[in-house]
Amino acid sequence: MIEPEISLALHPGDWFRTAIVEPYGVDLIELAHHLGFTREHLTALLHGVRPLDHVSAVRLEEAFGVSSEWLLRMQESFDLAQAGQRG
Numbered sequence: 523m524i525e526p527e528i529s530l531a532l533h534p535g536d537w538f539r540t541a542i543v544e545p546y547g548v549d550l551i552e553l554a555h556h557l558g559f560t561r562e563h564l565t566a567l568l569h570g571v572r573p574l575d576h577v578s579a580v581r582l583e584e585a586f587g588v589s590s591e592w593l594l595r596m597q598e599s600f601d602l603a604q605a606g607q608r609g
Contacts, residue, residue: 531603533570534579534596542586543568557581573597 542548554564558581566572574597579590 531600532596533600534574534593535567536570537596538582539568557585
């Protein structure tokens, strides 16, 4: 089976940053406080360094109306693509 070398899977944090945070100029410190995250936690999530967990997905859904299930499926697809690139 031939697989592409580059994955098109997107980390949900990267998506959230480019689709919501940056276009609307959301203040990261205020957002972190509102979500109950540390600034470091939020920054790592938004830059795809930290995986999205279930609690974070639910908090984003409650705050922005983005489906937590959809975000978690995006994280799963990203994780699978990363695993495929490693081995």
